Amino acid sequence: MTDVHTTLNTAADARVDVAIIGGGAAGLSAAVTLARSLRSVVVIDAGEPRNAPAEGVHNLLGREGIAPGDLIAQGRAEAEAYGARMLSGSVAHVRRDGDDIVLELEDGDELRARRILLATGLRDELPDVAGITDLWGTHVLHCPYCHGWEVRGQRIGVLGTTPMAMHQVLLFRQLSEHITLFTHTMPELTSDDWDTLAALNVEVVSGRVGELRSENGELRSAVVDDGHEFAIDALTVAPRMIANSDLYEQLGGELSENPMGVFIETDFAGKTPIEGVWAAGNVRDVGAVVAASAMQGLMAGGAINGELATEEARAAVAARAARTA
Template sequence: MSTRKEDLPGYDVIIVGGGPAGLSAALILGRCRRRVLVCDSGRYRNHAAHEMHGFLSRDGIAPSELRRIGREQLQPYGVEIREVTVAEVRREDRRFELTLEGGERLVCRKLLLATGLVDRLPDLPGLAAMYGKSVHHCPYCEGWEVRDQPIGVYGQGCTGISLAVNMKTWSDDVVLFTDGPAGIQKAEAQRLERHGVGVREARIARLEGRDGMLERVVFEDGSAVERRALFLKTTLEQGSDLARKLRCKVTDARGVETADKHEETTCEGVFVAGDASKDVLLAIMAAAEGADAAFGINCALQEEDLA
């Protein structure tokens, strides 16, 4: 016999995602005496990172330790956390029905998507083993650690050129690797030369190093360039398709778009926080967006409760 919707476990808010954005929102909402469930799939964008930087009072902490502390601080407020993936979601009237992997169904009044992004790495031999150790996508997160060392930038077009020039903030020794002819225009070449950025357009055969630490970039012709770190712009994809299933506006450039203040999406009652909205992609910003979304959610619930 099927379970009636009115008999399903209900929450004021279900938060999909257990990173800094989701946990920050859960803290605010728990303190507002809301019944909150955090669904944490265990997949995190910074899974390869050993340390997290730029987070006031927690600079250098392991991402897993930040999550542990965050969960611990939720305990007094009765926030429920489950290690589970949300497989489906649909809206009915003013409530949302979620189906978990395994088939369990839940309902909530408001929904927060803190599902993050996924980085797609280039298919370059040796890169995967070095990602998070000496190959990085965020100079604000890892630039200080390799300051004044020989740095490489992997990329093509304006994106690669801009990243290479920006890395001069952290080192005077920067080389742009385009992994093949890049068609760099005269003005772009002059910009790179003006800022002292070297360029190698040869095809890359592999990255070499030990224990995940880059030592050299080796080209197909057998030549090599010594480097100690490599930065690149990854291809970003949404960590979940739940926003699209709810018909929220999602674009490649901006991610899940917000329609108004306090992180509400174009779908009423659905909020977004963290990297999924493609603002400044830093953990401390994700936490701030989670708090902002929680404020908006609680205000919306208050309006309904007091109507």
């Protein structure tokens, strides 16, 4: 990403209409929307996308299978073409100063914004299983719509950590006849669960999985605590998804929680309860795929522009009234 730290030394450059923290699908979509409305926009991004390990982005119409890095590069170029500025780095601290929100960058520079959009994504808390991190995003998966086609027909394990494991069994069973449910730490199966598993010919392995074994980057097996080893080609898990919310909390924001994880609650367009602060993408919707995140960025960008336009119109009315008084 283009580094523009050196351009933040003048007052004009150091105050913008909107500062967007996070340069993924949500942040860049918002940047395009706002820049096309002639808003001054800076996107601040640390270059650590959640989907970096994935080979491709799926279910994104017109861009099916595009590499995540290529999608981001194209999005940046589109935003910059309309006048948005890209800033490489991260925000260390944020505070309110009058009507502005002041962002202190990691190198000490400051940027003032009338509005901020948090598009900071989330982090995945994976189960404590040896070898799972090295395979995350390639052979250890969580979403049948993001990765299911790529493992169709293979031997797929489902790691049971929550009641959602049964839902994953149903979705991945659509993609393969070779499904194994490892009960791991999930709640006890009900009689209805057992009937479903039997009807679908799903193998059930009781006990915790202690290790995943791989060879040359390929998943080979799951080993349970009693030492038994089960051959699988892919493993689906339900990670705990935690919004990257430090900046929101610095401004006094409180987080919400659902069975999938922790997130920033917003209205339909992405406005948070904190004045001037908006959110889009996985930071507000832990289940959002790339297409949904991009849509949320567009909606938030449009709503922010509308709010600023209304504010400016009211100021113009007040100024006119003052002149004619």
